[in-house]
Amino acid sequence: MSLSDHPRVYGTAALAVAFIAGIFATLGFKDLYPELEARYQGRRKRPRQGSMLFGPVRLEDREESSMSSHDRGHGIVDGIEGTIGNTPLIKIRSLSEATGCTILAKAEFLNGAGGSPKDRVALNMIQVAEQQGLLSPGGGDTIYEGTVGSTGISLAVLARARGYKAHICMPDDMAIEKSDLLHHLGATVERVPVAPITDPGHFVNLARSRAKEHTAASDTPSRGFFADQFESMANYTAHMKTTGPEIYAQTEGRLDAFVAGAGTGGTIAGVTKHLKEERGLASLKVVLADPQGSGLYNKIRHGVMYSSTEREGKRRRQQVDTMVEGIGINRITENFEVGRGLIDDAVKVTDEQACRMARWLVEHDGIFIGSSSAVNCVAAVVTALKMPRGSQVVTILCDSGTRHLSKFWKHIAAMGLEDETQEQDEDLLAVLGIQDLRR
Structure with a gap:
């Protein structure tokens, strides 16, 4: 019997012969063309350009990996703007031990431009103004702002980096080191007498006027841009786009309360809107931290700013009767109003x-x-003392004490607190005069 009489047997034999021939051909091809083999292996090790946005995927321990789009200290960022954001979330051990809750603080003083959360705001306000054609880099335009310090510092840094000038108006009772720093950053600084917001000489109103005067001047083609941090929606959206997502990622969405003060109101509004509305953390307790002399505590707790004679924008006395700088106000800004309905409670701090x-x-x-x-x-x-033990509370560390030496820290020294040696086992609640009702 011949193979031709059995097609199935013939086909099987033919496949076997072809397979063996293929092996020898492949081995011979590699021996004859070693450089092609090397090139082939090299291509396997390199990802195709454009095939991945951030290169090959690498599995990491989530506790050790960064949630941010760039990891400062590992790689190159583009200009001073690249150092803004992605700040650490610090567990404050002593506060956590004293309360039985985990108290975490977003270290915004580690922002690399101006050293405060206002870096985020200043950058976003400038970028939005550029997109709207209100600022043109290199054209001699000047950014004007009324500020108690931090926003002005951030604007002064970023103005120079992006080809602008900065003109800052601030109350004359602010710590002198802030205006000194602004001078060294190349900004023009006007320290003006403290006045109510209804006064044209109020530092915010003056900055607005200076910007209009600059733009209207006939001897220069450049423009004046009033940043308007209190009312600009670029303020709260900066925190809604960056600070809020960072906090959510760093806590993996496990947080029970968020606590922050309000000056412009941008931080508490932006972070809260992201966490409650965009992330759906409906049970999150948002608490306003308010210094003495500010009206926001009563606005949140009772719905009014003091009495009818001291309603928003009508107070004729000093803006806020406190040594605290940066937060506390007696009017409702547009930024604060955006998030006011999402704030659950307020705490008054002396x-x-x-x-x-x-x-x-x-x-x-x-x-x-x-x-x-x-x-x-x-x-x-x-x-934390009002919440179940083990709850996680997040707050903000706004800026370093180095900006408060001549006022806040000078007062601390005058109180004799720096002469006292605090024992590690000292009771925090007794020091603060706070009672723990859970005990």
Whole structure:
């Protein structure tokens, strides 16, 4: 019987012969063309250009990996703008131990441009103005702003980086080191007498007027741009786009309360809108930290700003009767109004409590902060004591104590707090005059 009589047997034999021939051909091809083999292996090791946005995927421990789009210290960022954002979330050990809750603080003083959360705001306001054609880099335009310090510092840094000038108006009772720093950053600084918002000489109104005068001047083609941090929607959206998502990612969505003060209101509004509306954390407790003399506490707790004679924009006395700088106000800004309905509670913090908290954090945690950060931390402690043990509370460390030496920290020294050596087992609640109702 021949193979031709059995097609199936013939086909099987033919396949076997072809397979063996293929093996020899392949081995011979590699021997004859080793350079092609090397090139082939090299191509396998390199990802195709454009095939992945950030290169090959690498599995990492989530606790060690960064949630941000860039990891400072590992790689190159584009200009000073690249150092803004992606700040650490710090567990404050002494406050956590004292309350039985985990108290975390977003270290905004580590922003690399101006050293505060206002870096985010200043950058976004400038970018939005450029998109709208209100600012043109290199054309001699000047950015005007009314500020108690931090926003002006951030604007002064970014103005120089992007080809603008900065003109800052600020109250004359602010710490002198802030205006000194602004001068060194190349900004024009006007320190003006403290006045109510209804006065044309109020630092915000003056900045607005200066910008209009610049634009209307016939001797220059450049323009004046009034940043308007209190009312500009670029303020709260900066935090809704960056600070809020960072906090959510760093906590993996596990947070029970968010505590922050309000000056312009951009931080608390932007972060809250992201966490409650975009992330759906409906049960999150949002608490306003308010210094003495500010009307926002009563607005949140009782719906009114003091009495009818002291309603928003009508107060004729000093803006806020406190040594705390950066937060506390007696009017409702557009930024604060955006998030006001999402704020659940408010905590009033005295100047003495803020001073004692600032000194406590130096002694027990090595954290050196300014007045607004101290207010936030006191309010975070009060909030934690109202929550179940084990809850996670997030707050903001706004800026370093180095901007508050001549006023806030000078007062701390005058109180004798720097002469006292605090024991590590000292009771924080007793120091602050706070009662823990859970005990």
